[in-house]
Amino acid sequence: MTVEVLPSNQPETFYRGAGRIAEFRNVPALPDRPEDWVGSVTTRFGRAPSGLSALADGRVLAEVIAADPAWWLGPARTDTGVLVKLLDAGQRLPLHVHPDRSFAHAHLASPYGKTEAWVIVAARPDAVVHLGFARDVEAAELAGWVAAQKTDEMLAATNRVPVAAGDAILCPAGLPHAIGDGILLVEVQEPTDFSVLLEYAGFGPADGHLGLGYDLALQCVDRAAWGPARLEALRGSAARLLPEAADEFFGARRLYGGDEIFAGFGVLVVVAGEGRLTGESDDLSIRRGDTLLIPYAAGPLRLQGRVEAIRLSA
Numbered sequence: 001m002t003v004e005v006l007p008s009n010q011p012e013t014f015y016r017g018a019g020r021i022a023e024f025r026n027v028p029a030l031p032d033r034p035e036d037w038v039g040s041v042t043t044r045f046g047r048a049p050s051g052l053s054a055l056a057d058g059r060v061l062a063e064v065i066a067a068d069p070a071w072w073l074g075p076a077r078t079d080t081g082v083l084v085k086l087l088d089a090g091q092r093l094p095l096h097v098h099p100d101r102s103f104a105h106a107h108l109a110s111p112y113g114k115t116e117a118w119v120i121v122a123a124r125p126d127a128v129v130h131l132g133f134a135r136d137v138e139a140a141e142l143a144g145w146v147a148a149q150k151t152d153e154m155l156a157a158t159n160r161v162p163v164a165a166g167d168a169i170l171c172p173a174g175l176p177h178a179i180g181d182g183i184l185l186v187e188v189q190e191p192t193d194f195s196v197l198l199e200y201a202g203f204g205p206a207d208g209h210l211g212l213g214y215d216l217a218l219q220c221v222d223r224a225a226w227g228p229a230r231l232e233a234l235r236g237s238a239a240r241l242l243p244e245a246a247d248e249f250f251g252a253r254r255l256y257g258g259d260e261i262f263a264g265f266g267v268l269v270v271v272a273g274e275g276r277l278t279g280e281s282d283d284l285s286i287r288r289g290d291t292l293l294i295p296y297a298a299g300p301l302r303l304q305g306r307v308e309a310i311r312l313s314a
């Protein structure tokens with residue numbers, strides 16, 4: 001067997017869940033742990049080693065990959081290039097922004113920023129995400145909102161975008177966003193934990209600026225207006241789960257029983273049904289809520305049965 005069935009990996013966060021990960025994964029409920037970092041080799045900002053995934057036998061994934069990168073990643077990669085999470089928003093998350101690669105390179109000593117995307121697994125009927133400002137916002141206005149924590153004004157300036165189970169939305173680095181409550185999603189992102197909190201009142205101390213100070217940190221914010229057409233272009237289509245703009249950051253495919261999974265390092269999240277995952281060295285039963293890590297060495301695999309899964313990779 002080459003594929004790893006992953007135990008859950010639920011680091012602390014500063015917001016509440018609603019028990020959806022326990023229900024989805026069939027694991028014990030940890031109400032204050034609303035995220036599961038899946039196959040993570042990324043640490044929480046300023047909180048290492050928190051965030052790192054372990055395999056079922058207890059070994060730390062990052063160390064296992066470092067010991068045999070070609071087996072795990074194949075000849076074309078030197079790192080996994082991706083971070084996958086399950087996220088259960090039991091309250092609206094704070095409005096925040098992630099830096100892009102050029103900002104992260106210049107100020108955070110990282111080749112990766114944090115463009116991310118969400119595949120909605122479940123959502124209450126009136127669920128929304130806040131995505132981008134609906135009008136141009138001046139730098140001084142944004143700085144004033146953040147300093148005084150005028151969160152009602154800030155949120156009122158954002159687009160409220162309805163979401164439903166099955167939706168997939170790209171959230172480019174720089175774009176202010178907040179996931180609304182009542183949503184369970186699979187998140188794929190560049191492998192960092194860089195967040196600039198525009199809103200911190202009620203969530204924690206005023207230090208959501210990555211140690212850079214807000215004057216500098218707010219320079220990574222896209223303050224331009226995002227209208228309906230630009231927002232619509234962030235959604236996937238029938239032909240592809242995420243828009244083409246996601247391709248330089250990560251890949252995400254929805255797969256069903258009968259589909260082939262091409263060779264390569266990736267994470268598989270089973271979102272519905274049950275079935276089998278088979279390949280030259282692998283044959284395992286899988287069901288909704290399972291999270292699996294596929295090494296390059298597994299070669300091509302096939303899903304079988306009445307099952308639906310999301311494959312995520314760099």
Ligand SMILES: [Zn+2]
Binds near residue numbers: 177
């Ligand atoms: Zn985010």
